[in-house]
Amino acid sequence: xxxxxxxxxxxxxSKLSKALNQAQIRSTRLSTTGNFLRNGNSTFLMxxxxxxxxxxxxxxxxNSQMRQExxxxxIATNMLGEIPEQPIQVTVGGATVFILPMEQLVxx
Numbered sequence: 001x002x003x004x005x006x007x008x009x010x011x012x013x014s015k016l017s018k019a020l021n022q023a024q025i026r027s028t029r030l031s032t033t034g035n036f037l038r039n040g041n042s043t044f045l046m047x048x049x050x051x052x053x054x055x056x057x058x059x060x061x062x063n064s065q066m067r068q069e070x071x072x073x074x075i076a077t078n079m080l081g082e083i084p085e086q087p088i089q090v091t092v093g094g095a096t097v098f099i100l101p102m103e104q105l106v107x108x
Contacts, residue, residue, distance in 0.1 A: 001105060002053055005098040006044040007032065008064040012093065013042035016063040020044070023059055025052070047105040057097065064095035 006027075008016055013029060020027050027046040048056055070087040 001102040003100045003102040007096040010040040012064040019063045066094040
């Protein structure tokens with residue numbers, strides 16, 4: 001068994017949640033905040049069987065998109081240590097997936 005910890009942007013959480021429900025993959029969603037850009041994220045926790053791993057990773061990949069966004073001068077100043085003349089473009093989104101071994105999963 002595996003424990004997946006999946007972090008996606010809030011913009012993708014609804015789409016991912018629906019896809020997981022359609023595939024009958026149980027998950028718990030936590031509202032979290034990223035430290036880098038301080039944007040809202042969603043963290044999904046799910047316990048799955050080893051043979052489900054590839055299918056679940058495909059679902060996550062298909063439902064969490066990378067995109068370009070502009071970062072304000074205040075955030076860019078903290079990141080770069082200098083003051084840019086205008087907002088800078090950064091790539092955000094996608095998913096970060098932590099896969100951990102799990103001995104047991106119990107539902108009550």
